[in-house]
Structures are given as structure tokens and as C-alpha cells.
Amino acid sequence: SPAREEQEDFVPRAKPLRDVPEKEVALYAHLNDLPAHITECPHASEAYRGEIQSLLYQLEENHPGTRHSIMAGYEELAALAAEEFGARDGGKTELGECERCGASTTRDRCRKCSLLDSLHAA
Structure with a gap:
């Protein structure tokens, strides 16, 4: 990468x-x-x-x-x-944008938003 x-x-x-x-x-x-x-x-x-x-x-x-x-x-x-x-x-790793906050990520949601989702679910 x-x-x-x-x-x-x-x-x-x-x-x-x-x-x-x-x-x-x-x-x-x-x-x-x-x-x-x-x-x-x-x-x-x-x-x-x-x-x-x-x-x-x-x-x-x-x-x-x-x-x-x-x-x-x-x-x-x-x-x-x-x-x-x-x-x-x-x-060349393809970067997209987090569907929630717009930060660069290789996934649908960035790591920060994924962690926040996990916290809210708990």
C-alpha cells in the first residue's frame, strides 16, 4: 500500500x-x-x-x-x-469516504465511526 x-x-x-x-x-x-x-x-x-x-x-x-x-x-x-x-x-489501495463523517477509509465506515457504533450498541 x-x-x-x-x-x-x-x-x-x-x-x-x-x-x-x-x-x-x-x-x-x-x-x-x-x-x-x-x-x-x-x-x-x-x-x-x-x-x-x-x-x-x-x-x-x-x-x-x-x-x-x-x-x-x-x-x-x-x-x-x-x-x-x-x-x-x-x-494503489483505493480509498473512499466514510458514509457517516466523510473521513478517508477503505471501508464503508471509518474506524472511529465503527467504534462509536459499537459503544452506542453496548
Whole structure:
């Protein structure tokens, strides 16, 4: 599918600190007297994601560089997947408009409106 930078309806995401561990960001902010409110979700330890995060932290502690290796592997797989699945439709995913709000989507209703429908149904 096309990169978001190539589509008029989407703003490209910028993640300048994605490769920097949270602890290093917090330490940098603290050492440079920068105002930073870095807290973890109070439910993170209960969630599956929190368990995975703890596992990754432990792996990084025992084997420095693990986190960067995993991220590099992810980037490589993401590029291969984009190449493979983008090739099937010529790299042109057809975008339409949400029937409710007019936002760009590949479905009849955008994700936001679908979630709102689910909430109202509950």
C-alpha cells in the first residue's frame, strides 16, 4: 500500500524518539532540567503488553542490543510485507469516504465511526 507521505488525506507520522528507550529519555530530561511527565499506565503491568515489555527489558538487561535487533528485524519484515502486499494491487489501495463523517477509509465506515457504533450498541 502507498506510504502515508504520498497520500493527501494523511499526515505523516514522526517518531524521532522511537529507537530511544524510555529510561534514556527520562534520564536526559532529568539531567537537562526539562519538564517531563513520564509515567506508565497504572494498568500496564496487568496487560499482556506489560508482560511483553517486562520480558523485553529483562532480555535487554541480560543481552544488551536485543531491543535494537528486534526493531531492526521488525523494520526488515515490514519492508518485505509492504513490498509483497503492495505488489498485488500495484501499490494503489483505493480509498473512499466514510458514509457517516466523510473521513478517508477503505471501508464503508471509518474506524472511529465503527467504534462509536459499537459503544452506542453496548
